[in-house]
Amino acid sequence: MDFRRVHGDEDDRAHRCPECDSWVRICEGSAAGKDVDTPDPQTSPARNAGEPWDGGLSG
Template sequence: MALQLPDADGDCRTCEFCDAHVTPEFRRSYGTADRRALRCPECDSWARIMRGSAAGKDVDHPDPQKHDGRNGGVELRGPKVTDGGLSR
């Protein structure tokens, strides 16, 4: 039988940076000690999250929100071309 761990406060179910939904498992694994996610995969790269950015640590890896061309930033997730690039 699995043990249900207590969850953080009900209003902490979203990323504090981009307001995207984050699971309790993500917050428990990568978030702060009180299980808040300061960044998430929608607004940050996994390379930074694995180094502690979701917990608020300063990370020496470029932030995709400040550096164009880095994967993972919200601004990089624009509309997709669905017509094969034929419209202009």
């Protein structure tokens, strides 16, 4: 699958990718350059409350 062809704009240009955005937003159109309602992880990293996960074990 070519990410740009599937998720990008009409010129096959991706404006966002899975490394900088969530898959929910990408599927809503952020990779195609569309404004979407889901909060941006770059500007709202702890949007689900609490601190962002640091990679440690939970518990």
